[in-house]
Amino acid sequence: MTLNWTAENIPDLTGKIAIVTGANSGIGYEIARALAGRHARVILACRNKDKGEAAVWQIVQEYPAAKAEWMQLDLSNLASVHRLADEFTRRHCGRLDILINNAGIMAVPFGKTVDGFELHFGTNHLGHFALTGLLLDSIINTPQARVVTVSSGGHRFGRINFDDPNGEQNYDRQGAYAQSKLANLLFTYELQRRFEHAGLDTIAVAAHPGWTVTNLQAYWWLLRVLNPFIGQKPKMGALPTLYAATAPEVQGGDYYGPSGWQELGGYPTKVQSSDRSHDQVAAAKLWTLSEELTGVRYH
Numbered sequence: 001m002t003l004n005w006t007a008e009n010i011p012d013l014t015g016k017i018a019i020v021t022g023a024n025s026g027i028g029y030e031i032a033r034a035l036a037g038r039h040a041r042v043i044l045a046c047r048n049k050d051k052g053e054a055a056v057w058q059i060v061q062e063y064p065a066a067k068a069e070w071m072q073l074d075l076s077n078l079a080s081v082h083r084l085a086d087e088f089t090r091r092h093c094g095r096l097d098i099l100i101n102n103a104g105i106m107a108v109p110f111g112k113t114v115d116g117f118e119l120h121f122g123t124n125h126l127g128h129f130a131l132t133g134l135l136l137d138s139i140i141n142t143p144q145a146r147v148v149t150v151s152s153g154g155h156r157f158g159r160i161n162f163d164d165p166n167g168e169q170n171y172d173r174q175g176a177y178a179q180s181k182l183a184n185l186l187f188t189y190e191l192q193r194r195f196e197h198a199g200l201d202t203i204a205v206a207a208h209p210g211w212t213v214t215n216l217q218a219y220w221w222l223l224r225v226l227n228p229f230i231g232q233k234p235k236m237g238a239l240p241t242l243y244a245a246t247a248p249e250v251q252g253g254d255y256y257g258p259s260g261w262q263e264l265g266g267y268p269t270k271v272q273s274s275d276r277s278h279d280q281v282a283a284a285k286l287w288t289l290s291e292e293l294t295g296v297r298y299h
């Protein structure tokens with residue numbers, strides 16, 4: 001792999017279509033910006049119209065020829081996920097080269113999505129599970145398409161509480177985030193196994209941004225205090241995901257993160273995830289649960 005890989009190493013993406021969830025701020029914005037700068041058509045899938053349009057405007061200021069557009073997506077509302085998938089499929093004739101499941105929330109107080117799921121589990125995992133499933137036809141009909149899901153080093157502290165996935169009996173904000181980020185990895189590896197089993201050339205890949213200063217830390221004061229000393233800039237934090245989404249040597253089931261100390265910062269490299277993230281029994285169980293809860297079935 002290229003040493004000190006940066007966004008300048010992204011190949012020309014002319015003709016490719018990408019969706020980036022949560023692209024109005026932080027890492028997602030930098031991902032969308034970099035993809036648009038390499039000539040991909042980029043859909044910024046964001047929940048807030050003003051923020052989504054402002055992000056598009058900013059990208060177009062920098063790259064006047066950019067093909068960037070905002071589409072409404074609230075991952076905490078399955079009806080919104082269905083609407084985006086339907087509208088995207090209609091507008092883009094069933095072609096999707098790169099889906100980046102990036103949006104996320106961290107350590108927020110207990111709350112529920114419109115459909116009654118705990119906010120982290122519902123937004124970070126179930127929303128993306130449903131989105132990917134609803135876009136699956138477009139993805140697998142596009143040669144060598146990629147699904148990239150953004151996890152976190154925090155997945156190592158996660159456990160899937162199958163008895164209480166929505167934290168109704170015992171809610172712990174950090175634990176709920178860690179569970180959702182472990183779910184992102186279990187989902188990625190299971191999706192890759194399914195692509196392989198079906199003999200498809202589509203790949204599922206995961207990435208994490210290390211410690212990056214963004215709005216994500218809004219509900220965790222200690223991380224905010226440490227941000228100036230440890231956190232890297234969103235442009236750097238975006239690199240592992242950009243690598244996973246575009247580098248030719250990436251393989252299905254790979255996981256990328258920063259190469260520095262404790263994977264907190266630095267240029268992208270292939271990293272290892274926890275043993276628990278490779279538990280195939282848990283992955284299959286989570287898959288079935290996710291299909292039941294969202295009503296989205298992969299076929």
Ligand SMILES: NC(=O)c1ccc[n+]([C@@H]2O[C@H](COP(=O)([O-])OP(=O)(O)OC[C@H]3O[C@@H](n4cnc5c(N)ncnc54)[C@H](OP(=O)(O)O)[C@@H]3O)[C@@H](O)[C@H]2O)c1
Nearest residue numbers: 022025026027074075076102103104152211212214215216
């Ligand atoms: N920053 C880090 O150090 C770090 C570390 C590990 C992993 N990550 C992961 O990196 C990803 C990006 O986070 P970030 O650090 O860039 O944080 P961020 O700046 O807060 O960006 C998160 C994005 O997700 C969007 N979002 C939140 N809830 C949503 C919903 N219900 N529907 C649609 N979009 C929603 C936000 O939209 P609004 O602006 O409308 O809220 C925002 O665009 C997350 O998956 C996070 O878990 C980050």
